[in-house]
Amino acid sequence: MNRRNMLKNTTLATIGATAGISCTNDPNTPETIAGIATQDTTDNTDVSPINPNYFISDRFKGKTIIVTGCARGMGAAAVRRAAKEGANVVGVDWLKDEGSTVIQEINKQGGTAKFVYGDVSTNETCKEMVKTAVESYGRLDYAINNAGVMDAIFPGDAIDYDKQKHLTFSRCHEATDEYWDVVMRVNTTGVFKCMREQLKQMVAQNQGGAIVNVASVAGLRGFSGTPSYVASKHAVNGLTKNAAIDYAEYGIRINSVCMANTATPMVERAYKLVMAKVKASKGAVGMGNIKTKSLLQYTDSNQRDATPEEQVAVMLFLLSDEASNITGANYATDGGFTSY
Known part of the structure; x- marks a missing residue:
């Protein structure tokens, strides 16, 4: 059975819209919403995703960027592209082996990168990432605060639902303190503490800078079944x-984006x-299941998710000089999800 059909008509289906788990039908079968048949999308014109290998040469030459959550998904895509564009990269993650491997690959390919192992919700990790940037490259210009979680299970642990269900996303009356506290600590306190140390350095340098915080469409509207994630991303x-x-x-x-x-490992x-x-x-x-797809996803013949590279393209644009007049924006990089 198609995984999207398995998800349809469940309370938890909306979790997909917060982080990429689609709840759609086979594209060859017309879908029904609120009893109204909707169109077949197989003949629609698809929007092609950005080439994963695309980059802009020397855009960040001589600049230093911190990226948290660099081991997987959008964070890994961000450090790889930023390095190709000339940046000195400091990648941060609590997945030690995976994070260090990504950074090692960048250095082997001719980039310049350092890895900091740790939890972004701790003062020690946040101080260490900035210290590493300054001691290694002399300054800090940009940051992407990408690290985040959807539940309280450590991302490196195997799934064992019977033993871990108290740590998973649940409606308020079913949610535990452990679930709430971990998600809020990593997603909200983590972003605050990262920004605090990053801004201390940028203010001291007195040469400007830019920061992108990774939020979610769940930070722009409500979603069922995941109160801590929604609250944390609104806070971001x-x-x-x-x-x-x-x-x-x-x-x-x-x-923020x-x-x-x-489509990321966290989503899977x-x-x-x-x-x-x-x-x-x-x-x-x-x-x-009332609404689970963006405009672009709904009209795509394969109803595809956004790619990490599509998201990273906007993040790096917002850091770049091309975005010189943009600040305080919560960018909806959501394929039109919040527009309709």
Whole structure:
């Protein structure tokens, strides 16, 4: 059975829209929403994703960028492209082996990169990432605060739902303190502490800078079944606007990106948890299937998710000089999800 059909009509289906688990039908079968048949999309003109190997030569030559969550998904795509564009990269992750491997590959291919192992919600890791940037490259110009989680299970652990269900996404009346606390700590406190150390250095340098915080479409609207993730990403967008106001006078621009369905390892892992939860709850029907796709995903003949590279293209644009008049924006990089 198609995984999208398995997800349809479950309370947890909407988790897909927060991080890329699509809940769509076979594209050859017309879908019904609220009893109204919708069009077949097989003859639509698809939007092609950016070439994963595309980059702009020397765009960040001589600049230093910190990227958190560099081991997988969007973070890995960001450090790879930033290095190709000439940046000195500091990658940060609590997945030690995977994170260090990504950074080693960059150096082997002629880039310049350092790895910092640690949890972004700790003061020690946040201080160390900035220290590494300054001691290795003399300064800090940009940062992408990408590290985040959807649940309280350590990303490096194998899925064992029966033992981990108290750590997974749940509605408020079913949610545990462990689930709530870990997601809020990593997603919100982590972004705050990262920005705090990054901004200390940028202010001290007095030469401007730019920061991009990775939020989510879940930070622009509500979604069922995942209260901590939604709350944490709304907080990220609020922190972004607050910091943009406070640091405009220093020439430091701060924006966020808010993606919908994006194909990353975190999404695939979340899909497994969704399937396990659906099975355990015997397919309980809730509000989550009312809307699960973006405009571009709905009209695509394969109803594809966004790619990490599509998201990273916007992140790096927002750091670049081309975005010199943009600050305090919560960019909806969501394929039109919040437009309709």
